């Protein structure tokens with residue numbers, strides 16, 4: 178039993194694509210209602226690890242893990258766990274905004290409709306609440322029946338976050354959510370992450386050191402499949418313990 182209740186934990190986690198080992202003995206515990214950033218050079222395993230947290234890698238042929246991932250202390254890889262239920266709890270936002278070719282409204286309520294919810298009042302209320310949470314409501318309230326694809330890239334990404342929030346997750350995984358966005362849209366998403374952590378546990382993969390510094394409470398530095406260092410973001414950026422971390426965050430490689 179851990180002394181503290183962590184939201185997400187990996188214990189002795191190894192991950193493989195066929196015979197290639199992408200993650201090596203990862204041990205980490207992430208706090209609830211905090212932002213954890215994953216940083217590290219390309220190919221070090223950040224996305225692989227992020228995707229193990231809601232079993233997104235299950236789709237990949239030849240992928241397997243050893244060890245445990247715990248959500249609220251419960252192993253998410255046991256037979257009893259229903260992956261669709263898990264993904265309601267652990268939502269995901271991707272690098273490129275990926276709204277469906279449907280209206281703004283239909284995008285936000287998509288997950289609810291999949292669950293069989295048809296009550297118009299519930300759908301309308303959830304759409305508004307979710308869009309308000311992502312500070313998008315005022316921008317789209319008159320465009321709810323217009324195609325989501327007509328929104329700007331930054332609006333589309335906030336719509337995708339609203340879509341994830343509509344099904345009431347407790348964790349949101351974000352895989353480089355701003356890498357396809359301009360600086361103003363990026364700033365809006367960063368502000369949003371700051372707001373959302375009051376209610377949600379957020380894990381974000383980012384290549385942008387300044388972003389990690391701005392938005393996260395804790396940072397994990399990965400290198401060639403290993404977790405080299407995990408600490409409070411301020412500590413990591415001011416006094417990293419390992420030389421590799423120091424070299425990476427100061428831009429000497431990566």
Ligand SMILES: Nc1ncnc2c1ncn2[C@@H]1O[C@H](COP(=O)(O)OP(=O)(O)OP(=O)(O)O)[C@@H](O)[C@H]1O
Nearest residue numbers: 194197199217218219220221222223224225226237
């Ligand atoms: N579907 C896959 N099949 C085989 N190998 C893969 C697959 N996806 C990733 N890998 C390999 O696993 C390793 C980790 O990849 P991953 O995408 O997790 O790294 P990353 O740190 O997120 O990189 P980036 O910052 O470039 O997105 C890499 O060597 C990559 O080539």
